[in-house]
Amino acid sequence: MTRSFWSRGITLAVVTVGLFVTPVGGSAVAVAAAGTTPFGPERFAHNHATYVITTKSAYYRQVWQSAISAWNRTGAFHFKLGTTKNAQITLKTASKTQAVALGEDVGLTDYWSKNDLLLDVTATLNPTLLKSYAYSRADDVHVAEHELGHAMGLAHNPAEESVMYYRNRSVGIKQVDVNGAKLRYQTPAGQSS
Numbered sequence: 273m274t275r276s277f278w279s280r281g282i283t284l285a286v287v288t289v290g291l292f293v294t295p296v297g298g299s300a301v302a303v304a305a306a307g308t309t310p311f312g313p314e315r316f317a318h319n320h321a322t323y324v325i326t327t328k329s330a331y332y333r334q335v336w337q338s339a340i341s342a343w344n345r346t347g348a349f350h351f352k353l354g355t356t357k358n359a360q361i362t363l364k365t366a367s368k369t370q371a372v373a374l375g376e377d378v379g380l381t382d383y384w385s386k387n388d389l390l391l392d393v394t395a396t397l398n399p400t401l402l403k404s405y406a407y408s409r410a411d412d413v414h415v416a417e418h419e420l421g422h423a424m425g426l427a428h429n430p431a432e433e434s435v436m437y438y439r440n441r442s443v444g445i446k447q448v449d450v451n452g453a454k455l456r457y458q459t460p461a462g463q464s465s
C-alpha cells in the first residue's frame with residue numbers, strides 16, 4: 273500500500289493511494305501493465321537513493337536488509353546506506369499504536385515529492401499484522417520488497433506474479449518488476465506508465 277500526505281507548504285506535491293490502484297480487467301492496458309510493472313509519475317532524481325533502517329527489532333532490520341539486497345542484486349535500482357540525518361528513505365516498523373492506524377495494511381509507504389521528484393520516503397512494516405497472519409520470514413521479506421518498490425516509484429501490478437501485486441505475500445521480485453524499475457528510471461519524472 274502507499275499513502276501520501278497533503279503538504280502544508282506550497283511546493284510539495286501529493287499523491288493519494290488512489291493513483292496506485294491499477295484496475296484489473298481484460299483491457300489491452302491491463303495486459304500491457306502485467307508485462308512490465310507500472311509506475312506512477314514520481315521517481316528519485318537518480319536510480320539510487322540513500323536509506324536508513326530505524327526499527328529497533330533485529331529481526332525486522334534483517335528483513336529490510338534482505339529486501340534491499342534483493343533489489344540491489346537486480347541492478348535496476350541501488351539502495352545505499354545513509355544516516356538518520358540525511359537518508360532519503362527511512363525503513364521502520366509500526367509501534368502497536370501505529371499498527372492500529374495501519375488497519376489491514378501489512379506495509380505502508382509514505383512519501384513527499386516535489387515536481388514529481390521523490391524527496392523523502394518512509395516505508396513501514398506492520399509486525400502486529402504480519403504476526404497475526406503468521407507470515408513466514410520469506411513472506412515478510414516479500415512485503416518489504418513490495419514497499420521498497422513503492423519507495424522507488426513502482427505502482428501495483430494487476431498480475432499476481434509480481435512483487436507489486438497489491439495483495440502480494442508469497443512472490444518475490446520478478447523480471448516484470450525489474451523491467452518496471454528500469455523503465456521507471458529511463459522515463460522522466462512526471463510521466464507514468
Ligand SMILES: [Zn+2]
Pocket residue numbers: 273274418422428438
Ligand atoms: Zn502496495
